Amino acid sequence: MGSNEETNAAGTDTRPPMLVESDYDSWKIRIHRYIRGKPNGKLIWKSIQNGPTPHPMITDPPPTDSTIVPAPRKKLDSEFNEEENKLEMADTQAEIILSQGLPRHIFNNLHLDSSHHC
Template sequence: MTTLAEFMIIAGADNRPPMLEKSLFDSWKSRMEHYMKNRENARMILNLVQNGPLIWPTVTEEDGTIRTKKYEELSATEKIQA
């Protein structure tokens, strides 16, 4: 019987990440890295997986309170990361 992962390979589903076969983790990890490298913004995706999610920048108000920046307040680089 064909497994779901094998069926996806046969069907040519290249727009979905490869399925995890528990007994084949090393192979799956390698395939996931190749999959991420072929996506748009590959460097940012790999960075996110390796280092965790983006920590939203904060702003210290005049009264000393700390809040997260609003999207409109982000720099161009921060907007791309977000």
């Protein structure tokens, strides 16, 4: 049986392969295959490549007898349509997969970088 590091690097159906920094090219192929096997795998991969989808916005109708158009606001979760829910779930799954498949110091750097884009 292989070492614990080899087992972690390989991944399982329920846990993504762990990046071994000296073998990025192999990991990228394995993580891509792992993600493709997930429901909404294409959306998850797109989220990893392009970053999370911007939060959906909505503009409420103006109050009666008013010509002032309210500023757009972030949608509440209850206002999301099916596609917006699917995209948000893919973004969440992408973050979970990366948090499990990357060494902590790499994930923390990615997470800190992405928080500046919000």
